[in-house]
Amino acid sequence: MYTERVSRLTGAVVWTNTPTGAGARPVLPDGCMDLMWSEGRLLVAGPDTRPYVPDGPARSWAGIRFSPGTAPALLGVPAHELRDGRVELADLWPAARVRRLRDRVEAAPDAATALEDITLDRAVWAAAPDPLLHRLVECLDEGRPVSATATELGIGARQLHRRCLDAFGYGPKTLARILRLRRALALARSGVPYAETAIRAGYADQPHLAREVRGLTGRPLGELLGGGG
Known part of the structure; x- marks a missing residue:
């Protein structure tokens, strides 16, 4: 079952997706990027230009979806480098930092809220969104x-x-x-x-x-x- 709510981060959405027994539905292009958590892994979903179909067994996910154009400033990587991909956060940020964040999410009572808190902390130091974009x-x-x-x-x-x-x-x-x-x-x-x-x-x-x-x-x-x- 998929649920979402408005995030405390402007323009973002916090979501969870728990398997219900049905086959995985494709993720459709929407102009956004996500920071995601599943089974001890932190990943980034890049901007899609085609439907993305999750592979492997169904599993639970939590994530925060950023409004179009805002994720690169938070992540520190150009969006085109992540296009149509799902990338480990440890491939983008120092491994030690990602380990600390992973421990933080694992210890939290709610993974989605923990991801939101991490993003809010990051937003304090990130460049402001480009008003032109x-x-x-x-x-x-x-x-x-x-x-x-x-x-x-x-x-x-x-x-x-x-x-x-x-x-x-x-x-x-x-x-x-x-x-x-x-x-x-x-x-x-x-x-x-x-x-x-x-x-x-x-x-x-x-x-x-x-x-x-x-x-x-x-x-x-x-x-x-x-x-x-």
Whole structure:
């Protein structure tokens, strides 16, 4: 069973996922990165451009999902280096530090809250989120074109692409596609008809929606919703 709550870290979500006997569902691209805990391991989920299907036996997880573009400053590594990956935190930070954090999580009554506390401690020392990138996410999530957004933000295409690679793991066009997918799934899950979902989310029509959903998730929209998405 999957549960989540709003984090004390601005824009983040704290979550847990406990096996229920059903097969593991794919993790869909959402523009975010996560710090995760499972069976004594601390891992980082990089930004996905395709569905991620967990391998091995089902197990319980706890995690904190960072809002788009904010994790690299906290982790100290560019997002593109972690794209489509699941990486041990010890590969990014000194082993001794990670051992102390692992002991801290193991000793805590709630692993998810312990991860949240670790992140809040880290945020005190990390660089502040880039307001330009925050505004970029807002504009793209409103469905504005990438070129018009770049002009509005006063940044050139090459610089915008480079900064997006560092912050999100991919360029602004891919980010826009993923944010649009997220809007469409939210609308469809709330019961909005597919044709209306397509228009409201920013697609040309329902076939365009269908192609993009399958292209980014590997599954048709109806199957995603029927399986709980």
